[in-house]
Amino acid sequence: MNNINILKPNRENFKIFLYIGSTLVFLGIFDVFLRSFFNLNFVTFLPGIINFLFPLILGLAGLQMIRLEYSGLKSVDLINRSVNNNTFNAALTLSIIFLALLAIPPSLNWMILDANISGNTKEACAGSEGACWTYIKVWFRRFMYGMYPNEFHWRINVAFIILISFAFVGFFAKGKFKNYLTFYYAIAYPIIAFLIIYFLISGGSFGLEWVETNAWGGLSLTFIVSFFGLIFCFPLGMIFALGRRSELPMIRYISIGYIEFWRGVPLITVLFMSSVMFPMFLPADTFVDKLVRVVAAIVLFEAAYVAEVIRGGLQALPKGQYDAAKSLGMGYWKMQIFVILPQALKLVIPGIANTFLALVKDTPLIFVVGLSEVVGMLQMAKTNPKWLGYAMEGYIFASILFWAICYAMSKYSQYLELKYKTDR
């Protein structure tokens, strides 16, 4: 018992070490807890920096005391292995716990306890320290539908419901119809979607009032732009990927030029081009709607990225696949459609998903041509003289919105990846 190093646990007395160590860790955490939640500091008698670091020192000493390999206790082993491997890791662990403890009260206060959601005017939030969710509540319709006239919001809702239900047709197709599914999704569905959006959201016929695309906005515009972006950039990208792998030099060079050009310029300049330069390239009296121009620009831009991703998949396929298809007497298109592309596309699902995510995240850029989706509407709401000073709430709302969309998309792509995974 003479030569016990109090910071080095030994096996015989591990119980004592464990009790003292966990007490110290607990005291450290408890001290931070008191400091952050009740603004109490019990060790004010200590000089400045030591006072500040006191819980960390306590915790480190405690963790040092319980660090023993194969201690015989499962839970202690688990802690040692996962958060307490060495002094450095122990310090990181403690600082993360302390930071979390310190961050909880102010953020909880701001987001929930002191926050306001009642009422319909700015006065409801006056005098409170917390967030003003009333702002989000009042502006919610604008964030969703932009400047689209209030009484016509049902048209957007109905259009989206129809679009989604048409998208699910594939699940119910049986027998003979299954063969036409690719055709349906590649060609028929985009046309149907365009017609629905044109007649229902734009209006102008069937007794529906015409609504300018300038008035569209909010989350629904994000969906419309990314929806058409996704639908059209995929086949275009496929064509350029095949073109870049083509044996015909002219076609190959054109594809390379196209891909490298669009990948080399920022989207914002492409949008600039579509809004100020493109009209110069059309006959004097033609007019192409702003939204159509923007979607076209995004499609051309993203198609280059999709093409590169698909090319990666094409290159990853072993040469034997091509040889086998050719030996069966298949021509170029038959080989690509039935043998090569299905396998290549399967391989690049994660890459494609990433490109699509990038597309969705790029939609806010359409502000440069004067269209405002969610982020654009936020900027508009922020500068509204009646609602000055609530920028933070708006940004938090929008980031949660986008995060949810993108996270859901990435999870779905992981699901698809697993579903189509075939072991070779």
Add this chain to the structure above:
Amino acid sequence: MSNNLKRVLPQIITLLLIVLIFGFFTINAQMNMSNRGIDFGYGFLGQESSFDVQFSLIEYDGSHSYARAYLVGLLNTILVSVLGIIFCTIIGIVVGIARLSPNYLIRTTAAWYVEFFRNVPLLLQIFFWYYAALRALPLPENTEPLFGVTYLTVKGYYMPGFIWENFNVLIYSILAAIISIVFIRLYAKKIQEEQGKQLPVFLISLGLLIILPVLTIITGIVQLEVELPVLKQLSKTSFIYEGGVSVPPELIALVLALSLYTATFVAECVRAGIQGISKGQKEAAASVGLTPNQILKLVVMPQALRIIIPPTTNQYLNLTKNSSLAAAIAYPDLVLVFAGTALMQTGRAIEIVSITMLTYLTLSLSISVLMNWYNKKIAIKEK
């Protein structure tokens, strides 16, 4: 014969189509421009620009030419990109390693960071930092100094500036240190190959790199003066810091957002690179008797870098292109100064947009050419 036709016909048709499309566009453009009375040309670049730019690295005001304005924008873009690349690399490496940490809490925190910042649009993040986070900073007159001499205020970050005398001597001394380090390394390598002895190369290099420049300052050849920012009253309620270096809030917000966003992608590249090395490599190195540091330096890093660097350069390129979002918060970068203000004033859409796009294109293509060369150099040479 028919085979030949099959090869040639599609090519001719594509070429014809493209020529037709471009011809159609050119004719229309000519018609439109003659209608509006503009003639195509880049002569306007020499004209006086007569607009001011808030933040510029080189001397510039309204009396300078449009070409100079272009240069101002380009330099500002490069400044943001370089700063962003430096910070995103640091954050990315730290987070990438943290994601592989044995520590559960560190791993999860890093994963949360990546999942969150990657899935929120960059523009939104820029707006958040600029309009929400940085606006919460105090006014210049109420600011407490940060690190004693710098001031972080709502109007920007004020740092002491350095005024050097004989600055070139300092540069020469650093260059001399670098050159001698190269020679010492070669010499050390030779010694090791011949005699098996290892020289403490790292310590020597570090010493040289510090001692030589310090020597020049001590001997008095290079002189350094520090200019501190001083609070100055402009009017009754308006204060500002003068002197030293001031960083505008737009730049801070932009660099913060760009580096935090891109770092998530860099972190994933780093993680993939480290995970891509099979355990056997480390075990083999250990069994040969290398120390953990040597394993990291001689076995793991060279192989990991081969996986990490190509996608990471891609991210750097993305960052450079994304820096064009600066226009949204009025940071005077290439897009805002040139494709924004200059275009408004001259109305020369085709020329200006094409110059802007070509600039970015040159930047991207030159980096990707460099990348391809590097890739070829480090690729595994199989026998």
